[in-house]
Amino acid sequence: MSDDSAPARPATADDGGILQKPMDRRGALGFLAGGLAAGASAISACSPLNAATPKEREIRLLEWEEFTQKHYRRMTEAERAETIERLERLAKLRDNEDVTIDTTDAQPGVLFGYAFNISKCQGFRSCVEACINENNLDRHADTQYIRIFEMEDGVVDLDSADPTYQHDVPAEGHFYLGTQCFQCANPPCVPVCPVGATWQEPDGIVVIDYDWCVGCRACMAACPYWARRFNWDAPEVPPEEVNPNQHYLGNRARHKGCVEKCTFCIHRTRKGRLPACVEACPTGARVFGNLLDPNSEIRWILANKHLFRLKEELATEPRFWYFSD
Amino acid sequence: MNRAMRGAVICVSVIAPVMGCREGHQVRWDQPPPGVPLVQVDSATAARNAALEPGVLSTVQATPVLRWKGPDQRPFEVALRSAAPEAGHSRTFGTITLPIALRTRGAGISQYPCTSCHQGKKVVMANQRIADAHNNIRPVHPAQTGAVCSTCHLADNVELLTLMSGEHATLDEGYRLCAQCHFRQVESWAAGAHGKRLDGWQGRRVVMACADCHDPHSPAIQARIPFRAPQLERTRGYGP
Numbered sequence: 311m312s313d314d315s316a317p318a319r320p321a322t323a324d325d326g327g328i329l330q331k332p333m334d335r336r337g338a339l340g341f342l343a344g345g346l347a348a349g350a351s352a353i354s355a356c357s358p359l360n361a362a363t364p365k366e367r368e369i370r371l372l373e374w375e376e377f378t379q380k381h382y383r384r385m386t387e388a389e390r391a392e393t394i395e396r397l398e399r400l401a402k403l404r405d406n407e408d409v410t411i412d413t414t415d416a417q418p419g420v421l422f423g424y425a426f427n428i429s430k431c432q433g434f435r436s437c438v439e440a441c442i443n444e445n446n447l448d449r450h451a452d453t454q455y456i457r458i459f460e461m462e463d464g465v466v467d468l469d470s471a472d473p474t475y476q477h478d479v480p481a482e483g484h485f486y487l488g489t490q491c492f493q494c495a496n497p498p499c500v501p502v503c504p505v506g507a508t509w510q511e512p513d514g515i516v517v518i519d520y521d522w523c524v525g526c527r528a529c530m531a532a533c534p535y536w537a538r539r540f541n542w543d544a545p546e547v548p549p550e551e552v553n554p555n556q557h558y559l560g561n562r563a564r565h566k567g568c569v570e571k572c573t574f575c576i577h578r579t580r581k582g583r584l585p586a587c588v589e590a591c592p593t594g595a596r597v598f599g600n601l602l603d604p605n606s607e608i609r610w611i612l613a614n615k616h617l618f619r620l621k622e623e624l625a626t627e628p629r630f631w632y633f634s635d
Numbered sequence: 636m637n638r639a640m641r642g643a644v645i646c647v648s649v650i651a652p653v654m655g656c657r658e659g660h661q662v663r664w665d666q667p668p669p670g671v672p673l674v675q676v677d678s679a680t681a682a683r684n685a686a687l688e689p690g691v692l693s694t695v696q697a698t699p700v701l702r703w704k705g706p707d708q709r710p711f712e713v714a715l716r717s718a719a720p721e722a723g724h725s726r727t728f729g730t731i732t733l734p735i736a737l738r739t740r741g742a743g744i745s746q747y748p749c750t751s752c753h754q755g756k757k758v759v760m761a762n763q764r765i766a767d768a769h770n771n772i773r774p775v776h777p778a779q780t781g782a783v784c785s786t787c788h789l790a791d792n793v794e795l796l797t798l799m800s801g802e803h804a805t806l807d808e809g810y811r812l813c814a815q816c817h818f819r820q821v822e823s824w825a826a827g828a829h830g831k832r833l834d835g836w837q838g839r840r841v842v843m844a845c846a847d848c849h850d851p852h853s854p855a856i857q858a859r860i861p862f863r864a865p866q867l868e869r870t871r872g873y874g875p
Contacts, residue, residue, distance in 0.1 A: 427828070435862035454865045474864040582837030593856060594831040594848065606836070607827025615828060635823065 369403050372396050381506065382519040382558060394558065401563060409554040411562050414580045416513035422574055422629065423514075423601040423608045425615075426488055429635040430595035433458050433479035433486035440590030441490075444575060445561040446553055448545035455539065455572040456490045456587060466618070488596075489620065490587070491516065491537035491572035492628030499529035499538065508569075513580070514601075514629055515573050517559035525567035534621050535628075538571045574598070601629065775853040780816075787812055787851075813845045821845075 375396055380389060394411045401407040438456045447453040459471035463483050471487070480486065497516050500508055507522035508529055530538045544566040556562040557577035564570050575585035579598070583589075588596040599608035611617075615633040777783060789795040789803055796804045796812045804811045814821035823829035824842070831848070833841045845851070 425828075430829075432856060432858075433861055434859065435864075438865075439862045452863075452866050457865060458861075474867055476861065476864045478858045479861050480858060579836065581835075583835040584832070591831070592848070594829060594843075597827060597832075599827075599836045607832065610826040611828045614826070633828070635819075635829070 365403055369400065372400050372403070376521060379521055381522050383509070390558075397558075397562065405549045405552070407549055407552050407554065409552065409556050409562070411556045411558055412577065413558050414577075416511050416515075417580065418512075419600075419602055420513045421601040422493065422579060423599060423612075424492075424574065424630045425597040425608050425611045425617075426630065426632050427595040427597070427634065428485050428487050428632050430593045431458070431486040431488060431591075432593050432595075433460060433475065433481075433484075434592060436590045436592050437488065437587035437596065440586040441572070443551065444553055444578075444586035445572075446545070446547045446556075446563065448541065448543075448564075449548065449551075450546040451542065453539050453541075453545070453570075455537070456488055457536070458486050458488045460484050461487055466620075468620075487632065489535055489537070490630075491574075492535055492620070492626070492630035493574060495627035495629060496625060498532040498534065498624075498626055502528040502532045504528065511559075515559075515576055515579075516571075517573055517576065518569060518571065519559070520562070520564050520568045520570065523568040525569065527569060529569055534624055534626065538569050540569050541566055773850075773853040775855070777852065807844070809851065810845045813851075 379393055382390075385393065390413050394413060397411050398409055401409045435456075435458055438454050438458070441447065441455050442449075442453075445455065447455070457473045459468060459473050460475040460479075460481065461467065461471040461484060463485060466487065475481070493510075493514050493516050495514070497510060500510060500516060504526060505522060505524050507520075507524070508516060508518045510516050525540070527540055530540060541564050545564050547563075553561060555577055557573075557580070560573045560576040575583075575587075579585055584598055585596075588598045597607050597611060599606035601608060601612075603609065611633055612631065615635075617631045617633050619628050619631055777786070784790075785797070787796055789797040792803075794806065796806065796809060798804055798812060799815050802811075810821055810824070820829050824845070827840075827842075830845075831843045833843060848856075
């Protein structure tokens with residue numbers, strides 16, 4: 311990793327003179343693209359030179375740059391900043407959205423944990439609504455990270471439970487159990503990724519580099535909790551509903567053919583805020599906190615309440631506990 | 636319990652001037668409990684209330700509840716929601732204009748301050764007038780527990796709550812009243828397993844008070860239609 315963090319190589323005379331020009335990366339790519347287009351008419355349909363307007367030309371140039379983008383974990387600080395600038399500019403050009411994409415790293419000494427009170431949840435799905443709005447989920451496919459299962463009293467059985475209920479809740483003789491990505495300590499979705507596009511961050515959040523994901527969906531098959539979602543088509547979010555407060559590993563714009571999932575609202579929680587689902591819950595059934603802080607609420611719950619986790623026999627070690635009063 | 640029976644119980648418990656609570660105390664809503672000194676709203680509370688900006692969230696340090704002192708004595712604060720500026724500036728009620736650009740718990744209390752009507756005097760209300768003045772109250776909880784107004788409200792100063800110990804609590808300290816019976820819930824609440832934390836998981840711990848979520852007179856959360864269901868087809872389990 312030492313050479314990954316080295317600053318970008320300074321331009322020298324060995325670079326054939328191109329890098330000695332006062333030209334940034336974007337300009338250099340445009341230069342190369344122009345040369346390619348002039349030399350090979352076969353790709354002229356994709357060439358930025360054929361764009362109808364200067365705006366389209368810029369969009370195509372920026373899209374070209376994605377092909378040279380590194381894996382998020384291999385980027386230097388400068389490359390990260392450049393990537394963020396490009397993504398923000400693309401959002402502005404494509405949909406006239408003023409988004410802020412941040413790359414805040416995990417705080418030291420923080421390991422996120424989540425507790426869900428099955429005695430309190432009434433099945434209102436306010437969390438689902440907040441999640442959709444917060445994380446810019448695809449409105450067309452109606453993607454939802456959170457799933458609330460309506461279960462009959464006395465048994466936890468996901469197969470007989472109903473996540474599609476639509477009637478006045480709470481229903482007599484039932485309780486409600488919500489699932490989402492559990493950010494497992496031993497996540498089965500991570501080692502199966504053939505390209506390393508998903509990994510676990512130091513604060514426990516399992517994240518995806520959407521631009522590195524090849525869409526093979528192996529992680530979806532590996533997850534025993536059905537936590538991951540696939541973009542079968544380009545996600546659609548009305549520009550006026552886009553949440554501009556974004557994170558590179560979280561709720562930024564996804565593209566067709568990549569996998570996404572809950573990140574405990576990484577753009578909020580890394581800045582000390584609560585996930586949107588916790589904030590939205592009208593019954594206080596959701597508790598979020600730092601597992602490494604002995605004074606946190608979640609630690610009190612782990613020490614004092616009756617707990618269980620889903621499919622514990624799989625040894626995935628979810629950082630998501632269910633408890634009852 | 637069917638509707639008619641419940642209605643009857645509500646009528647009896649609210650209208651009847653004399654009732655026994657579960658512990659056998661005789662409680663009259665038109666008289667203070669025996670042996671309890673009269674207390675005015677203390678000047679510190681009044682000053683704090685006056686300093687609150689409408690629409691701004693402010694907090695008060697939680698004080699230990701009656702029977703229970705909290706795990707590890709961890710400090711936390713209880714959120715006080717003052718009214719949003721657009722929540723209305725005044726409301727005409729009969730011949731009295733009630734200012735409801737509210738303080739502290741005001742956003743949830745439609746006729747605060749109580750002195751707009753009660754004016755610091757003994758509550759003089761004929762039975763019918765209780766129903767008129769407080770027709771927004773659905774006294775489900777008093778009916779269930781056999782309580783009357785003065786079981787919880789201090790008759791001589793309705794801006795205070797009265798505890799079983801004889802102590803008085805401000806409306807901001809409503810959790811001390813709830814804690815008399817719901818001590819397990821208040822224990823969980825103070826520790827963070829019940830209720831809601833505001834402002835984030837990090838830093839100052841600010842929690843919502845009991846009455847921010849539970850209507851004290853009808854505390855159960857009401858059933859309603861949920862947000863739309865996911866579009867799922869049944870496969871093996873409910874896969875993505």
